[in-house]
Amino acid sequence: MFSLQLSTEARAAARVSFQAQARPAALVPGVVPAAWAAQLRSRLEEGWRASWLAHRGRYEVNESLQAPALLDALQEACEAISGVALVLRAHRWVRFRRGSYALLRDDPPGNTAWEAQLDLSERPVPGAEVCYSAGRQVYFVVPPAPGALSLVARGADTQRFARYLTHAVGEASLVRLQAWWVPHALAARPGA
Amino acid sequence: MSRADWLSPSSWDLAALRQRWQEARPFPHLVFDGLLPAEREAELLAAFDDEPCELLRDEIFEFMASPKRPTSAGLRAFQEGLQRPAVLEALQAITGKALRRVEIRGYAYHPGHYLLPHSDHQAEIGRALAFAYYLRTPWRVVGGELELFSCAYEGREIVATRPEVKIAPLPNRLSLFDVGDDSLHQVCEVTEGIRLSVSGWFYP
Numbered sequence: 001m002f003s004l005q006l007s008t009e010a011r012a013a014a015r016v017s018f019q020a021q022a023r024p025a026a027l028v029p030g031v032v033p034a035a036w037a038a039q040l041r042s043r044l045e046e047g048w049r050a051s052w053l054a055h056r057g058r059y060e061v062n063e064s065l066q067a068p069a070l071l072d073a074l075q076e077a078c079e080a081i082s083g084v085a086l087v088l089r090a091h092r093w094v095r096f097r098r099g100s101y102a103l104l105r106d107d108p109p110g111n112t113a114w115e116a117q118l119d120l121s122e123r124p125v126p127g128a129e130v131c132y133s134a135g136r137q138v139y140f141v142v143p144p145a146p147g148a149l150s151l152v153a154r155g156a157d158t159q160r161f162a163r164y165l166t167h168a169v170g171e172a173s174l175v176r177l178q179a180w181w182v183p184h185a186l187a188a189r190p191g192a
Numbered sequence: 193m194s195r196a197d198w199l200s201p202s203s204w205d206l207a208a209l210r211q212r213w214q215e216a217r218p219f220p221h222l223v224f225d226g227l228l229p230a231e232r233e234a235e236l237l238a239a240f241d242d243e244p245c246e247l248l249r250d251e252i253f254e255f256m257a258s259p260k261r262p263t264s265a266g267l268r269a270f271q272e273g274l275q276r277p278a279v280l281e282a283l284q285a286i287t288g289k290a291l292r293r294v295e296i297r298g299y300a301y302h303p304g305h306y307l308l309p310h311s312d313h314q315a316e317i318g319r320a321l322a323f324a325y326y327l328r329t330p331w332r333v334v335g336g337e338l339e340l341f342s343c344a345y346e347g348r349e350i351v352a353t354r355p356e357v358k359i360a361p362l363p364n365r366l367s368l369f370d371v372g373d374d375s376l377h378q379v380c381e382v383t384e385g386i387r388l389s390v391s392g393w394f395y396p
Contacts, residue, residue, distance in 0.1 A: 054309035054341050054353035055376055099381075101308055104251055131251075161251045166304040167383045 004031045004077045004149070011080040018081050024153040025132065025140040026081050031149040037120040040067070041175055044093055057102035057162070062093040067177075074179060078116050078151050085184035089113050096128060096174040101164035104133070113180035114153050115160070121146045125174040129163045144174060198232050198273025201282035209286045218342035218356045220287065221369035225362065227325065232270075233364055237327050239266025240388060243298050252308040258298035270325075270390060271296045283394065287370070289320045296392035301336050305387075307379035309341060309353070312371045312393065319371045319393040328363035331385035336361045340369070341376040350376075361387050 006014075010028060018026035047064040051057065071088060079086055090113075096102075117130060121144065128144040134157045142150040152158070165174070213220045228236070242264035245256045262268050271294060273279070280291045312322050324338060338359040344352040353376060359367050369375060371393065 052353070053350065054355070054378070055311075055343075055350060103308065164254075164306055164308055164381075166306070166381055168304055 004073045005033060005147075006031055006077050006080060006149075011077075014081040015083055018151065018153075019083065021140075023132075023134065023139055023155060023158070024082070025151065027142060027145070027148060027150045028077075028081065029145055029148045031077065032118060032120060032147040034147065037147065037175075038122070040065075040070070040120050040177075041122070043067075044095075044175065048095055053106075055103070056106040057100075059100045059102060059162070060095040060097070062095070065093060070177070071179065074116060074118060074149075074177070075181070077149060078114070078181060081149075081151050082114070082153070082183075086114065086181035087184050089180045089182050091177065091179040094176050094178060096125070096162060096165055096176075098165050098167055098169050098171075100162070100174075102160075102162040104136075104159045104161045107160045109157050109159055111158070111180075112154050112156055113182055114151065116152075116177075116179045116181065117142055117150045118177040118179075119144065119146050119148045120175040120177060121173065123172060125165065125169050125172045127163055127169065128165055128174045130160060131163070132158055132160050134158055197229060198270060199227065199276070199279050201278050204282055204286075206282060206285045210288075213286050218340055219370050219372065219375050221340065221357070221359075221367065222286070223359055224366040224368070225364065227364055227366045232273075233328055235266045236270055236325075236390065237329070237388070239264040239270075240298055240300070240327070243267055245298065245300060252310055253306065255305040255307065256300040256302065260295075260297060262296060262298070267296065267298060267390065274394075280394075283321065283368075287321060289394075290396050291320060291394045292396055294392055294394050296390050299387075299389045299391055301379065301382040301387040301389075303382055303384060303386075306381040309339075309376050309378040311373055311375050311377075313373050313375060318395055320396050321368060321394040322371050322375070322391070323366055323368045323394070324361075324389050324391040325366045326361040326363060327388040327390070329386060329388050333361060333382060333385035333387045335380050335382040335384070336387035337380045338367050339378050339380055341378075343374055343376055361389065 047062040048060040124144040130142040132140040243258045340357040
């Protein structure tokens with residue numbers, strides 16, 4: 001059973017940070033135990049599919065792995081951070097290696113779902129930032145941080161890009177779970 | 193030496209170049225080797241010592257670039273050489289595009305620098321032709337090729353892209369290509385050496 005490492009203190013601090021932003025966003029380190037991340041990477045290995053539209057991005061996607069327990073744990077963590085009940089809309093696994101990138105054009109505006117990214121990498125990949133922007137102004141950056149969880153309440157003008165990974169990353173790879181949530185119509189769950 | 197010594201379009205076979213331009217794939221482009229005489233090559237390289245530059249980084253690029261308007265005498269002279277009526281008329285004969293002026297900028301791509309796939313076309317800006325001139329440098333450069341892509345469409349949406357042509361940044365070479373929505377291109381990451389170039393656009 002998956003249980004993300006998110007202490008009561010960390011939840012409270014993350015919620016304060018999330019709710020304090022004009023564009024709510026938070027980054028919580030060390031949420032995924034390294035052993036679980038390794039297991040997931042192993043299970044993902046067979047299902048990677050190259051996605052390359054040069055004007056949009058180049059990376060790999062795995063849409064076959066099902067991990068309902070992890071998604072349940074991720075939902076609970078995101079609800080604890082945001083203070084809002086959420087409904088899962090979609091998810092996918094992505095891998096970035098040397099030469100990978102994702103441009104703003106790969107993430108057209110209008111997607112107002114709340115976006116979580118869980119870093120399942122083995123080690124930090126140099127330069128592998130995910131940048132959230134509005135009006136082409138970057139307002140939140142997710143650094144490469146194995147085990148970290150980020151949550152961004154996307155606005156109508158929010159777009160995201162992932163920086164190009166240069167030859168400096170060598171053979172390292174960045175693996176992330178991306179999930180999109182819709183705030184539930186109900187109020188925040190008590191005690192979350 | 194006069195400004196006329198930078199480029200010599202009188203020696204170009206315009207009919208042959210026009211045919212190559214029209215037949216080029218995935219979109220119209222040409223490569224001119226041995227563009228400048230040796231003295232002008234050296235003058236342009238020396239200009240890079242005088243031209244200020246800064247590191248620029250954005251969503252699709254990371255490189256060193258000079259100011260949008262050249263300040264050094266050498267770069268300004270190169271710009272004026274490209275803008276001579278004889279050069280513009282020759283390029284018009286080749287490409288079918290009426291040209292009036294050119295903008296240039298100096299670039300230095302260090303290891304890890306790149307320019308991701310994009311089209312230079314913005315209707316409100318009006319660029320007609322793009323070019324890149326590669327300087328002779330003391331370093332062995334690995335990477336830094338100009339790569340051209342073909343695009344497949346469904347309606348107005350690009351649904352597939354494929355790299356078709358890779359143009360090496362050889363010394364004293366000029367790459368020239370059409371600017372349009374289909375002109376998807378990139379500068380591949382430099383992994384060794386420093387790639388020096390002067391790039392820009394011709395305008396109607």
